[in-house]
Amino acid sequence: MTLPGEDLLVVDGLTVRFGGLTALHDVRLSVDAGTVVGVIGPNGAGKTTLFNVICGFVRPQSGRVVWRGEPLVRHRPEHLAGLGIVRTLQGLGLFAGLTVLENVMAGAGRHARTGVLPALVGAGRSARDESDLAARARATLGELGIADLADRLPGVLPYGVRKRVALARALVAEPDLLLLDEPASGLFAELVELSTLILSLRRHMAVVLVEHHMDLVMQVCDRVVVLNFGEVIAAGTPAEIQADPRVAEAYLGDPAEEAPDA
Amino acid sequence: MQEFLDLTLGGISAGAVYAALGLALVIIYRATRVVNFAQPALALISTYLAYSVTKATGSYWLGFAVAIVAGTVLGVATERLLIRPLRHRSELSSIIVTLGLLLVLQAIAGMIWSNEPLAFPYAFDFRGRFSANDLFVVLIVLAIAALVLVVFKYTPLGLRMRAAAFAPDVARTLGVRVGLMLTVGWGMAAAVGSLAGLLATPPFLFPNVLDGVFVYALTAAVLGGLDNPLGTIAGGFVLGVGLSYVSGYLGPEMVTIAALAILVVVLIVRPSGLFGRAKVRRV
Amino acid sequence: MTVRTSLPESRVEAAAKKRMLPPLLRHTLYALAAFAAVVALTLVTDEFTNLRIATIGYYLIAVAGLTLLTGLTGQVSLGHGAFMFIGAYTVALLVKHVPSFPLWADLLLASVAGGLAGLLAGAAAARLRGPYLAGATLALAVGLPALTRRFQDFLGGSNGLSFTVHSRPSGVAIPELRWQTWIVWLSVLIALVLVVNVVRGRLGRDFRAVRDDEVAASLSGIAVGRTKILAFLISAVCGGLAGGLQAFLLGTAAPGSFTPALSLSLLAAVVLGGLGSLWGALWGAVALVYFQAWSEDLADVLHLNTDVANNLPLAVYGVILIVVVLAFPRGIQGGFQKLRGILRRPAEKKENHENH
Amino acid sequence: MLEIDGLSVAYGAVRALDGVGIEVDRGGITAVLGANGAGKTTLLRTISGLQPARRGRIAWDGKELTGLAPDRIARGGVAHVPEGGGVITELTVDENLRLGALWRRDRADRAAAREEVYELFPPLEERSAKPASTLSGGERQMLAIGRALMSRPSLLLLDEPSLGLAPLITARIMGILRDLRASTGLTVVLVEQNAHSALSIADRGYVLALGRVVAVDTAAELLADDGLRHAYLGF
Amino acid sequence: GESDGGGQQAADSAVGVTKDTVTIGTHQPLTGPAAPGYSKISVGARAVFQAINDGGGINGRKIDYKVEDDGYNPTKTVEVVKKLVLQDKVFAIVGGLGTPTHSKVVDYLNTEGVPDLLVSSGALAWDNPQKAPMTFGYQVDYTREGKIQGKYIKDTFAGKKIGYFTQNDDVGRDTQAGLDQFVKDQTVVRQGYDSANTDVTPQLSALKAAGAEVVVCECIPAFTALSILAAAKIGYKPQFVVSSIGADPATLSGLLQDFAKRGGASVSSAQLLAGLIGTGYLPDVAQTTDPWVAYFKGIHDKYIPKEPLTNTLFYGMVQAYTFGQALKAAGPDPTRQKIVEAMSSGALKGPGLTPFGFSKDSHSGYTGAYVFKINPDTTTTVIQPPSVTDRGTGAITPYTGERATPDQVNLLGK
Ligand SMILES: Nc1ncnc2c1ncn2[C@@H]1O[C@H](COP(=O)(O)OP(=O)(O)OP(=O)(O)O)[C@@H](O)[C@H]1O
């Protein structure tokens, strides 16, 4: 267990180029346990790319990702869940052919105790494993208020509900770090619930949040990092960020136009 | 050296034929995301028609023209009757349906023209290390490939066809007549396929004559990158020449294994073919 | 809204599960029942029907393996005949060169050999998608049997190998074919128990997750590449066993038996039966055997000119493929389910109101 | 004028729209609001012909749209920016844009329209020859809107255009819509969950809930109606 | 597979025989890649059986001829043969076609005691009376034929360089065994072909490069034609010597005829074929003066006038006729044992120009061949009369025996 105040994740000197385009340039960022860090910035600023590097989808030209003091070397996305890092996707990324319950169970794989071989023959603990996973998945669905949809296929559910399923799939793994890529997009009525949820998560895990909904960002984040053209142009508390003229110019626009309203 | 040259030249004209049939596959794949297993059979029927017309009229070129037209009609009919109903179904459904069509058409060919081989002439004199006919085959395939490429890449029709293929619903809301585009795609492909059939068939015509060519054509298309007409042409020639060397230096029984080996090696290095664009799923 | 950090004791769940047998045991019991049914069936049918039942058996395991691969992980293989080829030659070579091996060992090794090939093929295939995979596997189906011509002396060239396996213990007074049918089905059902376990368990879920969304699957901690290879492996083991059983049953292993047409029929069976369902695999295997038989019988009863008669079965078979796919989007199994739905609906008559 | 009357749409047993009636004046901006699953997307898809209606009729400019194929509707000047943008990722940015105006005869104007779009969204011009798959989420949204504008539509259907966009860009798009309405008389149907930003530029608003219209009023009135806001709009 | 008791089981068994019918079956490649070339054999056979039936059958029994398509796929062969035996309860299998296919059912047929007559293949395996007492060959076996070819070449083309061009299977292997007894030291190059690969230009180029003046082509007809065309393509003019399976002038000229019309007047099928040397054991259909050819042509014209009369068709007709003879010889109440005895009796004298090797100790089909040359008008001239030999290293001797005429055999008459 990492103690509060200790850096759980450190991203250091990260540079990513796609051909001639520099998507990230010398980005530094650290995440303490039990905090919510917001990453904001204009479209194309490199936020998703940052997540992609942390998850191992994109290899940086330089820089490193340090997890609990250990640099992650040539890590691959599938290792992350095991390390305690879980990410939601900017789209939905639900498994269309799996029921809601199965979707969530698929995310709970890190809790399975048996290896591939016993699972292959269905022997030993593997049966009990399955019911454990199902129980966890149901519990998480219950917490998100969608337990009654367990046996439905995600395709027929409204977008907002699907987002919750995706969130449940992430939470069921009980990660130490949750990377949320635009969790509020497509949600509006549920924004309040979402912010409550994120705040409650803070007790168990750190959260990095990429989001364009400034209300949400301002409410839940302990710290905010602002990217523009791949560079960190500002970092600080939400209040500091909101007051920063560079941020206003690059990202927020004329504050009169987007009056916060909750 | 002499042998090397002969094998190279032989490989080039064989490769042209693989490229042509491969091109037909690519056009359909681009248009409808379907690998058309019935392609050799569509070409087969039109080649048989060419045979009958040539036999009846004595004119090779009349038969040639009839084959291209008949092929186009067959392609259009296939799309309308068999492929369109499968629009929203998995790729497997269309694989099986085109496979079924392959069997039906081969059987029909056998019923009408019997399973015994028939003599089917070359377009031009076939004699010589690189004969007039070889030259014809290579040139016409290159010309057709260039035409297809230009249509796809630089014309509004091509853009519409690609849009219809990649995202039918979106294309529709942009005013593209998706159904028409798919039909045009099948028609075009079947015309090219029929041409390939006419070029590949000589000297003999029988119901399974294009099976082997089809396997190599698919290999060529996959080698080149199924979305890429240029790659398919290159893939066809690479495969044709490569297999010719294998046949000449290692023995004919090694040809199919070599095709497999070439394909596997290429795909391991480049999973979307030599010229295919890797499809990156953005996260 | 809170998130727990420790496992909740969901007693209701646990109790509900306890009443059910562990899946392995449950599936084994089903298999025993199925075996009894097959034995009964062979006893009331004639010898030739026995052969057809045995044929359905080995196709069933091949189709089930392919169903697992194609239906669950979405990898389309047009070359599964290649694994049957390997299984068949493994049995043939063992029977000829190591006659001391018992039959079960031959069959086990055929499965292992198929699996090894599947491992290699799967490793190459894991990076391929859609038509690229289809093309590569088709090349496998075409290319691999050509090995026999490369190693004429060992593999018998295009004539292949013929042999007879004497499996029936002396003193057992039942027709050889019936006995063979039992062996085939026993092996198939043992393998099927494993396949069912995989499909219904965690691995099956992982397979389907990988099929639906590779990126999301990897973020859920599923090793995408390894999962795909595993699916190929399991499916190739089934193919190898099917080939081994075919060799055992028919006493032959020859390249002419493992044409691309075989691979394509296996895939056709997967689709005809109902993609992704193991019951579908059974219907697919039955269809494979009986559709062909029917189309031949049909050609027999119509007295036609020879060219027409010769080609009629092929045409009928082709038409069946087309019609079934067009008319039954979810295959025969889907048709059954629909039928069941129709039969049940009047009984339940439940208003299906969606809550948003 | 867009007239929708008694429109019902269902997905199998799921009823997504139930007797919806909507009227939009020419040159108006109308917001369609509602929670998740209210049927907003379905409404737009039905107008543009992608989803067949069970019952009811839709007419634009006096012409009946019900039953027409989507491409016919599009060629009648109705542009639809679907939920999530619907960018064709396999095509380049430029091809995506060109596609938007391909059915229009006027070649010169097609080029001019492209220049205007590039001016509106400079990031697109920089990447015009790149496949759209390399665009970020927000850049795709820009492309989708730009593509719709390419056809110089008379009716523009926008499904959650602000989804994934930075506030600055959202504000800019709203500004653009306002300008276009003023300069070309464009009619806009704007579907948004972000009711606040939608109503800030709309003249009128419809609120959907469970497939039915539960409120219609001017934007100002809707913004002022606290009860409604809490009940259906969540803010 | 040991099956010594096979013959015993067969004793007195008259499965497939009723008062007025005898049911027999065969497996043929009617569809698929091997169909071209072979799909007409059963057509010829059926015509003869029809003629027999129309003449009142054999001893009052009509022959019910069941043809199963195996597509040249051994798995299917096993299935269809079991179907014929178990379900259709055939009396015998007649003329099952192909080495890779038929070799998979020999054990089964012998174990079950089913007569397996006149196998359509020249493999050596059918001649094994100890292990396969029910199985009888038909064609001259490939080694015998190779020997006769080899001797002829050695005598006629002494000192010339020889190249082999052979099908990559037992046809090629067994023929070479025969050829090598005579012309091994003259042979400068050996090339093979794979029937799946129709581009034979590389092989012909290699034969040319090695300077082969005589090319021995152990090919099926399509590949003979392909070789001739490939040679023409590269301007190579060797003396072709082709074995019986691929030297049917009627089939070849049919395959090559259309090249006369295109690609320059200098290529006509006649020119391409003229001078080609072949071996055969049945009379050539072009020899209209031969009494058997005339006889079968009569049946052809009556029952299947639309089919081109080729040696392939003729092959099937002779096969059917020969079975008819054996059935007749088996007496008024045929059993499986009796027909096997009739086959081995050595009494079958038939349309072939060389005798069958059938006896108690040999189940080999035709035992020799004659050599012919194709004339510029695609008729043929016999250039070496029939000679016979064994499958070992025995001598080749001219065959002087008398051939029965159709009238003498008088199968159709009462
Ligand atoms: N694979 C790639 N190839 C080329 N360019 C890329 C690739 N991936 C990302 N980019 C570019 O890198 C930049 C950063 O993209 P990224 O997706 O990280 O932005 P973002 O901050 O997440 O934006 P948004 O808020 O719109 O989602 C963009 O300009 C994008 O076009």
Ligand SMILES: Nc1ncnc2c1ncn2[C@@H]1O[C@H](COP(=O)(O)OP(=O)(O)OP(=O)(O)O)[C@@H](O)[C@H]1O
């Ligand atoms: N393809 C479909 N199949 C079945 N049901 C569907 C489908 N698409 C939508 N629905 C259902 O129709 C109803 C309306 O959905 P719609 O997408 O129109 O809502 P929306 O208002 O756009 O929601 P959101 O704000 O989440 O985008 C929902 O209950 C949804 O579950």
Ligand SMILES: CC(C)C[C@H](N)C(=O)O
């Ligand atoms: C001549 C053919 C009927 C026999 C065939 N070539 C085989 O031996 O397989």
Ligand SMILES: [Mg+2]
């Ligand atoms: Mg992003």
Ligand SMILES: [Mg+2]
């Ligand atoms: Mg919506």
